[in-house]
Amino acid sequence: MSRVPSYQDVESREGVLAPPGRLRSVPGIIRRNPLLAVGAALCIAIFLVAVLAPLIATYPEDAGSAVHPLQTLEPPSAQHYFGTDQVGRDVFSRVVYGARISPVIAVLVLAISVLIGVPLGIAAGYFGGAVDEVIMRVTDVFLAFPALLLALAFAAVMEPSIKNTVIAISVTWWPWYTRIVRGQAASVTGRPFVESAKATGIPHRRILLRHVLPNSITPVIVQVSLDVGGVILTASALSFLGLGAQDPTPDWGLMVSQGQAFFTTQWWLVTFPGAAIFLTAVAFNLLGDGLRDVLDPRRVLTTR
Amino acid sequence: MTRFVVRRLALAALVVLGVVVLTFVVARVVPGDPAATWAGPRARPEQIERAREELGLDRPLPAQIGQYLAGITTGDWGVSLRTRRPVLEDIARRAPASIELVTVAMLLAIGVGVPLGLIAARWKGGFPDMGSRLVAIVGVSMPAFWLAIVLQLVFFQRLHILPVAGSYDPDLDYTSPLRSITNMPIVDSLITGNWAVFGSALRHVVLPAIVIAAYPVGVITRMVRASVLDTIGEDHVRMVRALGFSERSVFARFALRHAWSPVVAVLALVFAYALVNTFLVEAIFNRPGLGSYAADAIGALDTPAILGVTLFVAIVYVLGNLVVDIVQATIDPRIRVS
Numbered sequence: 328m329s330r331v332p333s334y335q336d337v338e339s340r341e342g343v344l345a346p347p348g349r350l351r352s353v354p355g356i357i358r359r360n361p362l363l364a365v366g367a368a369l370c371i372a373i374f375l376v377a378v379l380a381p382l383i384a385t386y387p388e389d390a391g392s393a394v395h396p397l398q399t400l401e402p403p404s405a406q407h408y409f410g411t412d413q414v415g416r417d418v419f420s421r422v423v424y425g426a427r428i429s430p431v432i433a434v435l436v437l438a439i440s441v442l443i444g445v446p447l448g449i450a451a452g453y454f455g456g457a458v459d460e461v462i463m464r465v466t467d468v469f470l471a472f473p474a475l476l477l478a479l480a481f482a483a484v485m486e487p488s489i490k491n492t493v494i495a496i497s498v499t500w501w502p503w504y505t506r507i508v509r510g511q512a513a514s515v516t517g518r519p520f521v522e523s524a525k526a527t528g529i530p531h532r533r534i535l536l537r538h539v540l541p542n543s544i545t546p547v548i549v550q551v552s553l554d555v556g557g558v559i560l561t562a563s564a565l566s567f568l569g570l571g572a573q574d575p576t577p578d579w580g581l582m583v584s585q586g587q588a589f590f591t592t593q594w595w596l597v598t599f600p601g602a603a604i605f606l607t608a609v610a611f612n613l614l615g616d617g618l619r620d621v622l623d624p625r626r627v628l629t630t631r
Numbered sequence: 632m633t634r635f636v637v638r639r640l641a642l643a644a645l646v647v648l649g650v651v652v653l654t655f656v657v658a659r660v661v662p663g664d665p666a667a668t669w670a671g672p673r674a675r676p677e678q679i680e681r682a683r684e685e686l687g688l689d690r691p692l693p694a695q696i697g698q699y700l701a702g703i704t705t706g707d708w709g710v711s712l713r714t715r716r717p718v719l720e721d722i723a724r725r726a727p728a729s730i731e732l733v734t735v736a737m738l739l740a741i742g743v744g745v746p747l748g749l750i751a752a753r754w755k756g757g758f759p760d761m762g763s764r765l766v767a768i769v770g771v772s773m774p775a776f777w778l779a780i781v782l783q784l785v786f787f788q789r790l791h792i793l794p795v796a797g798s799y800d801p802d803l804d805y806t807s808p809l810r811s812i813t814n815m816p817i818v819d820s821l822i823t824g825n826w827a828v829f830g831s832a833l834r835h836v837v838l839p840a841i842v843i844a845a846y847p848v849g850v851i852t853r854m855v856r857a858s859v860l861d862t863i864g865e866d867h868v869r870m871v872r873a874l875g876f877s878e879r880s881v882f883a884r885f886a887l888r889h890a891w892s893p894v895v896a897v898l899a900l901v902f903a904y905a906l907v908n909t910f911l912v913e914a915i916f917n918r919p920g921l922g923s924y925a926a927d928a929i930g931a932l933d934t935p936a937i938l939g940v941t942l943f944v945a946i947v948y949v950l951g952n953l954v955v956d957i958v959q960a961t962i963d964p965r966i967r968v969s
Contacts, residue, residue, distance in 0.1 A: 471647070564776060601776075608774070
């Protein structure tokens with residue numbers, strides 16, 4: 328029983344994943360799914376912008392608390408591609424440095440959510456009975472809050488900061504993973520190879536780690552890639568409301584919020600940071616949507 | 632069936648109870664002191680102490696929660712620290728306008744999303760499919776607050792076509808004042824025959840509704856597509872196809888009929904999501920409603936109001952899901968068993 332069962336072992340009609348059989352080659356995937364390729368390329372581009380920010384930004388010091396009183400609110404020009412903001416900082420440089428913030432928030436939130444949600448979901452699905460009942464009712468309570476509302480409530484009672492944004496969103500995000508994993512784990516637990524492992528007297532911990540977890544994790548991977556965009560939107564909504572990152576952090580949502588006061592005359596302050604949020608969300612959603620088709624053709628779009 | 636409904640009702644009540652307890656615990660770790668807010672900025676310490684007693688804040692947390700729960704059942708949701716009116720009264724006054732806005736947005740989203748999803752499923756893998764997928768992804772990737780500002784910029788600043796603030800033209804309050812019956816401007820003006828306000832309200836609702844509809848359009852499109860494709864793969868549809876019915880009638884007469892159930896389910900979820908999005912959108916478009924009420928409450932750390940709005944949205948959400956569950960169980964007996 329030391330072999331981790333392959334997908335073929337658990338292939339079934341009850342929601343366990345089909346083998347990724349059509350995963351032939353990279354060019355094949357791109358041809359079948361051009362949007363996935365576009366999404367992946369955009370994600371790589373965003374990653375590169377974040378890593379190479381000091382090289383790409385034309386005025387790296389403007390990402391911080393620099394102030395240039397003589398060049399405030401200048402429209403886009405050859406010197407300042409996206410214009411300057413209310414204290415004279417280069418908007419282009421700040422947007423570039425923003426690529427280091429939103430994606431990192433998303434990664435942290437999703438890592439925390441997976442670490443909380445997956446073990447709970449596996450426990451609920453594997454043990455069933457009272458354990459299942461308790462875990463899933465608690466999950467239901469959290470799911471009954473739309474994510475943004477609960478995040479708002481949490482963020483409002485805590486000091487506004489990026490750290491607390493991450494905490495506030497994580498609190499609302501983990502139940503989705505519990506719910507996804509529970510169904511998957513329950514279905515795997517019913518399979519003969521798990522039954523026989525139980526009958527052989529193999530300890531629960533070992534069955535969970537070697538059989539249930541590996542066979543329940545693919546939908547989680549798909550969901551994570553689909554959720555990056557959602558977390559970025561939620562985080563930027565929080566900072567737009569002043570409940571997230573604070574000045575001088577070059578956070579996109581915060582920049583839109585600060586630019587709102589000037590938007591009738593200085594359109595560039597709002598337009599470029601917002602477009603960056605939108606593009607990043609599109610990139611990750613294209614990637615996630617495409618990955619779902621490749622890894623998991625049967626699941627449909629979940630919503631929150 | 633009765634047992635199923637009773638069980639679902641009990642679970643729904645349990646969830647609402649959990650939501651209350653959770654919000655209460657969160658609200659109590661607020662750094663601000665509700666008693667001090669209530670007593671006002673120039674209150675003496677003994678006045679704050681009296682306010683604390685009045686508000687029941689000197690009692691242990693479980694007792695406070697118990698009192699709050701008892702209050703909810705009798706319609707006493709506490710008093711707002713900011714408006715000094717009963718929270719339930721505030722919500723009753725502000726929520727209808729938001730619900731009207733979200734309903735308009737949902738109708739828009741269904742009107743766009745359902746056809747798009749059907750087209751995608753009909754020509755699966757082709758250009759219509761890819762196009763609809765792109766629209767769906769753009770919809771779910773759109774930051775609502777940004778879209779709102781950009782639309783204001785384009786339609787008001789540049790094109791001067793649509794109004795960007797308020798629920799209707801305030802000048803009309805002098806020439807043809809609106810009588811409030813339901814607190815929904817479009818509905819009220821329609822039933823009182825106030826056509827000036829009706830036209831103005833319709834024009835004012837367009838942009839906010841587009842902003843709120845963006846996300847639901849994406850979700851509905853994808854859901855319709857997935858659901859139709861699922862049904863088309865089922866044996867009875869294959870059978871119909873094997874009997875030689877045209878692709879068009881297979882699609883229209885057999886596949887569509889069974890594809891609605893998951894779409895209805897997702898509508899309930901999306902409605903609650905859209906209701907929360909009004910928090911951002913109403914503030915930007917300067918529309919009075921539950922969203923701007925909640926935004927003000929959060930800004931002022933008005934705990935009873937925050938609690939009340941959270942509870943209200945949770946109830947809408949739980950009830951929505953409950954209705955969907957029951958409707959689905961009525962249509963599809965398989966659900967009742969599990």
